[in-house]
Amino acid sequence: MNPSREQQILQLIRRRYSHMAATGNFLPDARNRALACGYKHSQLDLLPDRILNGFSGCGSPLNFADVRNAQTIIDIGCGVGIDSCLLSIDFGRDRHVIAFDVTEELVALTSRTKKELGLEGLRIVCGDMHQIPIGPDSVDLIIANAAINLSFDKASLLAEFFRILKPGGQICASDLIPGDTVLDELPIDPMGANTSLGQVIPEDELKGLFGNAGFRNWQVIAYRKFDPVTAIDFRVKK
Numbered sequence: 001m002n003p004s005r006e007q008q009i010l011q012l013i014r015r016r017y018s019h020m021a022a023t024g025n026f027l028p029d030a031r032n033r034a035l036a037c038g039y040k041h042s043q044l045d046l047l048p049d050r051i052l053n054g055f056s057g058c059g060s061p062l063n064f065a066d067v068r069n070a071q072t073i074i075d076i077g078c079g080v081g082i083d084s085c086l087l088s089i090d091f092g093r094d095r096h097v098i099a100f101d102v103t104e105e106l107v108a109l110t111s112r113t114k115k116e117l118g119l120e121g122l123r124i125v126c127g128d129m130h131q132i133p134i135g136p137d138s139v140d141l142i143i144a145n146a147a148i149n150l151s152f153d154k155a156s157l158l159a160e161f162f163r164i165l166k167p168g169g170q171i172c173a174s175d176l177i178p179g180d181t182v183l184d185e186l187p188i189d190p191m192g193a194n195t196s197l198g199q200v201i202p203e204d205e206l207k208g209l210f211g212n213a214g215f216r217n218w219q220v221i222a223y224r225k226f227d228p229v230t231a232i233d234f235r236v237k238k
């Protein structure tokens with residue numbers, strides 16, 4: 001049987017990120033990209049260069065996430081685990097931080113960092129964000145840094161986020177929406193010519209999908225130019 005469109009996209013995504021993780025060939029100039037996204041030098045200095053080099057985010061959701069009462073936090077599409085490791089460094093063993101990603105090689109890198117930094121409160125899970133192996137109403141905060149844009153079925157993804165969040169729980173995300181340039185290649189290349197932009201949708205559509213999934217209090221924190229698209233920082237509540 002031929003793989004479905006969804007399976008094909010997921011295969012492409014995994015192949016792309018596996019290759020990056022295996023070769024260490026991540027996007028260049030990670031520290032400056034992270035600083036432009038809002039991370040502070042003091043945060044980045046806490047991480048080994050090996051990990052920092054793998055930064056593939058489009059924002060810094062920890063800067064606008066209210067973590068005060070969050071006992072359990074999941075970092076969806078955590079990549080090399082920058083946000084989850086920073087959270088876990090902060091919280092020690094007191095709270096649960098889950099680093100979640102579909103790419104085994106990236107998850108393996110995060111496991112290595114967990115050992116190196118002694119992050120006992122960090123749990124690392126490999127899987128597809130459309131089917132998260134976590135019970136309902138179990139998470140206080142979802143962090144997603146350049147991950148929602150990669151979803152090939154955002155309605156199912158947001159239903160899944162709604163399922164795992166506790167009532168009153170929050171999503172704090174940095175994501176991508178189209179910029180001024182029309183990206184002609186996107187409809188034919190789901191990976192957007194290797195730039196992971198194939199599943200990017202306009203803000204109104206994204207906001208509508210969150211509303212349809214039952215989320216409320218859509219709040220945009222900031223927009224940033226993220227050529228050839230736009231980065232958006234937002235939060236919503238269950």
Ligand SMILES: C[S@@+](CC[C@H](N)C(=O)[O-])C[C@H]1O[C@@H](n2cnc3c(N)ncnc32)[C@H](O)[C@@H]1O
Nearest residue numbers: 055056057077078079101102103128129145146
């Ligand atoms: C653009 S990278 C962002 C990584 C990380 N959040 C960061 O800020 O560096 C997107 C990540 O999402 C992961 N990903 C893509 N599709 C996924 C899926 N269906 N389920 C879980 N993770 C996924 C990729 O493996 C990749 O690590």
